[in-house]
Structures are given as structure tokens and as C-alpha cells.
Amino acid sequence: MTNQRDSDTLGMAEAEMRALGHQMVDMVIDHLVGRADEKAIEVTDRASLESVIGGPVPQGPFDAADALAMLRTHVVPKQQHGDHPRYFARVPSPAAFTGILGDWLGTGFNTIATSWVGGSGTAVTELIVIDWLRQALGMPEGTQGIIVSGGSLANFTAFAAAFAAKGRGVVYMNDQTHSSLKRNLTAAGLGLDDIRVLKTNAQQEYDLATLKAAIAEDRAAGRKPVMIIGNAGTTNTGAVDPLPQIADLARREDLWLHVDGAYGGPAAMTVQGAQDLAGMELADSLVIDPHKWLFQPYDCGVVLVRHPGALERAFAMSPEYLKDVMGGEDQVDLFNRSLELSRKTRALKLWLTFKTHGSVKIAAAIQAGMDIAARAQAMVEAQPKTWELVTAAKLGIVTFARRGAGPKDHARLVAQLTDDGWATLSSTSIQGRSVLRLCTLNPLTSDADLHGTLVRLAQMAVTGD
Numbered sequence: 001m002t003n004q005r006d007s008d009t010l011g012m013a014e015a016e017m018r019a020l021g022h023q024m025v026d027m028v029i030d031h032l033v034g035r036a037d038e039k040a041i042e043v044t045d046r047a048s049l050e051s052v053i054g055g056p057v058p059q060g061p062f063d064a065a066d067a068l069a070m071l072r073t074h075v076v077p078k079q080q081h082g083d084h085p086r087y088f089a090r091v092p093s094p095a096a097f098t099g100i101l102g103d104w105l106g107t108g109f110n111t112i113a114t115s116w117v118g119g120s121g122t123a124v125t126e127l128i129v130i131d132w133l134r135q136a137l138g139m140p141e142g143t144q145g146i147i148v149s150g151g152s153l154a155n156f157t158a159f160a161a162a163f164a165a166k167g168r169g170v171v172y173m174n175d176q177t178h179s180s181l182k183r184n185l186t187a188a189g190l191g192l193d194d195i196r197v198l199k200t201n202a203q204q205e206y207d208l209a210t211l212k213a214a215i216a217e218d219r220a221a222g223r224k225p226v227m228i229i230g231n232a233g234t235t236n237t238g239a240v241d242p243l244p245q246i247a248d249l250a251r252r253e254d255l256w257l258h259v260d261g262a263y264g265g266p267a268a269m270t271v272q273g274a275q276d277l278a279g280m281e282l283a284d285s286l287v288i289d290p291h292k293w294l295f296q297p298y299d300c301g302v303v304l305v306r307h308p309g310a311l312e313r314a315f316a317m318s319p320e321y322l323k324d325v326m327g328g329e330d331q332v333d334l335f336n337r338s339l340e341l342s343r344k345t346r347a348l349k350l351w352l353t354f355k356t357h358g359s360v361k362i363a364a365a366i367q368a369g370m371d372i373a374a375r376a377q378a379m380v381e382a383q384p385k386t387w388e389l390v391t392a393a394k395l396g397i398v399t400f401a402r403r404g405a406g407p408k409d410h411a412r413l414v415a416q417l418t419d420d421g422w423a424t425l426s427s428t429s430i431q432g433r434s435v436l437r438l439c440t441l442n443p444l445t446s447d448a449d450l451h452g453t454l455v456r457l458a459q460m461a462v463t464g465d
């Protein structure tokens with residue numbers, strides 16, 4: 001007598017599982033194929049969505065296909081679509097299908113990458129992917145790393161390693177450093193007095209003399225400088241700090257150099273980007289976000305640390321109940337490299353993308369994003385009566401101002417475009433100057449997409465406030 005066991009822990013029949021799975025694959029591919037005809041961003045209001053999908057705790061069964069359709073129709077469209085060809089706001093996330101597939105496989109097998117015995121296959125894959133990224137970004141052999149949820153957590157993880165190595169003390173960043181880094185430092189227990197935010201120069205980069213003076217001043221006052229944070233692509237303008245000089249300064253001063261390349265770092269895989277980002281590889285710790293410019297779906301942030309064992313020195317633990325699953329020599333318990341113990345594997349998607357397409361194609365897709373920004377700049381410059389270029393295309397970002405427009409105007413232009421949803425971009429402020437900002441990381445963006453966006457922005461009224 002065979003013991004008929006259900007395939008699903010909550011009793012869904014195999015035929016229904018297959019039908020739903022195929023339906024979802026079609027749903028996603030239909031979306032990817034037709035996304036340019038959908039909106040780049042859509043915002044819902046809470047009450048109307050609650051009236052469709054909310055209510056009391058569901059108690060009885062409901063048709064799964066209908067439930068899935070409700071999510072497709074009412075929920076997933078209502079967001080910023082970072083993979084849309086006219087999504088130019090903040091930092092896009094132009095995920096490739098191989099990345100999506102890798103995530104699906106990992107979720108389908110409920111993969112975990114934690115202790116060695118608990119997930120040796122996923123651990124090896126993660127170690128391989130980390131080493132591929134190390135090579136692609138020019139870090140030395142022996143560099144180690146971990147994949148976490150994104151740039152914020154990756155930077156936090158690096159800071160913990162830095163403090164474990166150097167102790168706590170004064171940290172230097174500049175006014176273009178992403179705001180999450182200050183939050184990371186205070187969340188890691190640093191007082192605001194120990195965080196120096198230095199004014200940048202006209203290129204939105206560190207002024208080296210200011211940085212040197214700040215370190216000297218702190219030493220003279222009996223404080224202990226421990227870390228310099230450099231930017232490898234600022235979110236505002238794509239600016240890159242003078243990394244070779246900062247690395248030299250950090251070495252002479254015996255400080256930890258952390259480089260935040262969350263959005264810009266992957267551009268080092270291209271010839272042009274490697275020039276822009278020279279010196280990034282000198283970092284003690286470096287962060288990149290594959291969910292930004294390495295074609296991965298959320299979530300995926302990577303921290304690389306050049307000192308073997310530095311992550312473990314910040315995070316290692318060995319509770320009694322995990323001893324029988326921990327690895328030995330040459331085996332890595334990934335839970336000892338960040339705050340996550342139970343952790344999904346984020347390595348399969350990166351592995352599948354690199355294995356399928358190869359680094360040459362990936363680099364070409366990154367270069368395409370930089371070329372699109374250069375074309376956007378040319379379109380802006382071709383209409384000097386309407387636009388003023390503020391910062392030239394750099395690492396896929398270009399900023400410009402509408403003639404006669406003030407900060408409120410720029411914010412209104414963005415709001416109107418976003419309301420319509422055909423395209424979206426950001427407004428920001430660069431050293432007190434209000435600008436519009438296009439971030440063009442998606443190789444699917446066409447000249448017509450850029451042109452249509454600029455035409456729509458030019459047609460809206462401005463009042464000068």
C-alpha cells in the first residue's frame with residue numbers, strides 16, 4: 001500500500017500547482033514584453049486598495065488563480081517600476097530575466113545560505129560569485145565578501161568590519177555621500193560628534209585639503225580618526241571622489257577606507273567606467289548593489305572586504321546548537337559574515353546572469369546606460385532656450401535645469417510627470433542648486449523615450465518659484 005503524501009504543505013493539488021506556476025510565468029513574461037506600454041510608476045491610495053484586497057482575516061478557502069489575478073491587477077502595478085525603460089528616477093533596477101529566474105529557483109527550492117552543512121551548494125555559489133565580482137572590480141586575491149539585501153545593509157556590514165579592525169572613532173564622509181551611510185553609522189552606535197560631513201568642491205567631490213585638515217584637527221583635539229568613506233558614484237550626480245589620493249591618505253594616516261559604489265561601482269567593468277572609478281579597488285571595503293547596475297532583481301547588495309577574516313571578526317558566533325552544521329578548514333559559514341543567520345541565497349541569480357551572458361555582454365549593457373546619459377545630455381544642450389545643463393553625463397546620470405524654473409517648479413514637473421506615469425525622473429539639489437535628474441541605467445531606453453520625456457517636461461508651465 002502506498003502512502004499518498006500531499007505535494008504541498010497546505011494541500012494544494014499538483015495539477016493546480018502546475019497550472020498556477022505556468023500562469024505566473026506567462027504573467028511575468030507578458031509584463032516584461034509589454035512593459036514599455038505600461039506605466040513607469042503608479043501610486044495607489046490606501047483606502048481604495050484596502051477595499052479590494054483587505055478586510056478581515058480570510059478564514060475559508062478562495063480560488064488561488066483569482067487571488068493571484070488580484071495581486072497582478074491591483075498590487076504589482078502600483079509601484080515605481082525600476083526596470084521600465086522610462087524609469088529615470090532615483091536609481092533604476094533594470095533586472096534581467098536570468099536574475100529573475102535565479103531568484104525563482106532559489107525560492108522554489110527554499111534555498112538557504114547559512115552554515116556550511118546547512119547550505120554548502122549555495123555557499124560555494126556565493127563564494128564563486130563574490131570572487132567573480134572581486135575580479136571584475138579589480139580587488140586583490142584574498143578579498144572576501146557577503147551578499148546582503150542592498151546597499152544600506154552592505155555599508156552597515158562593512159562598517160562593523162571596520163570598527164572591529166580599527167575600533168570606534170571619527171569617520172569622514174562628504175555632503176554627497178548617500179544619507180543611509182550616516183544612518184548606518186548612528187545605528188552602529190556612533191555619536192553624531194564622530195561623524196564629519198565635509199563640504200565638497202565644485203565637482204561634488206572631496207576637497208583633499210579640507211579632508212586632510214579635518215583629520216589633523218581631530219588628532220590635535222585628541223580624537224581618534226578611524227575611517228574615510230569615499231563615493232564611487234554619488235546618487236545625485238555620479239561624482240567620484242579622488243580615490244587614489246584618498247587611499248594614499250588613508251594608508252598614511254592608518255585609516256580604514258570604505259568606498260560606497262552601491263550604484264556606480266559595477267561601471268568599473270567597462271573601459272570608460274574603469275577610468276572614472278580608478279582607485280576604487282584600493283578600498284579596505286567596497287560596496288556594490290547588483291540590484292542597481294548589475295541587472296539583478298531586488299534584493300541584492302554586496303560588500304567586499306580586502307582583509308581575510310575581517311567580516312568574521314565582526315560577526316562570528318558559535319552557538320552550541322549550530323556546532324554540528326558548522327564548516328571546517330576551507331569551508332565558510334556565511335552566517336558569520338553579516339547579521340543574517342537564516343538567509344536566502346542571493347547568489348543563484350547573479351551566477352545565472354554571469355554564466356548565461358558573460359561579463360562582456362554585461363559590461364556592454366552597463367556601457368549602454370552611460371551612452372544613453374550622454375545622448376540625454378546632447379538633447380538638453382540642443383535646446384538651450386529651454387534647458388541648462390548643470391552636471392554633464394557621468395556614470396549614467398545627467399542633471400539639468402528648466403530655464404526660468406525654481407525648486408518648486410522642478411518638484412511640480414516631476415510630480416506631474418509621475419502622476420501621468422508615462423515616465424518618471426527625480427528632482428534634487430546640488431550644492432543649493434535645484435535640478436532635474438535623469439538616471440539612465442536601463443539599456444532598453446530608446447532615444448524616443450528620452451525625447452518624449454523632455455518634450456513632456458518642456459510643455460509644462462513654470463512660474464519661477
Ligand SMILES: Cc1ncc(COP(=O)(O)O)c(C=O)c1O
Nearest residue numbers: 091150151152178180235262263
Ligand atoms: C550611492 C548609494 N549608496 C547606498 C544606497 C542605499 O542602497 P539600498 O537602497 O540598496 O539600501 C544607495 C541607494 O540608492 C545609493 O545610491
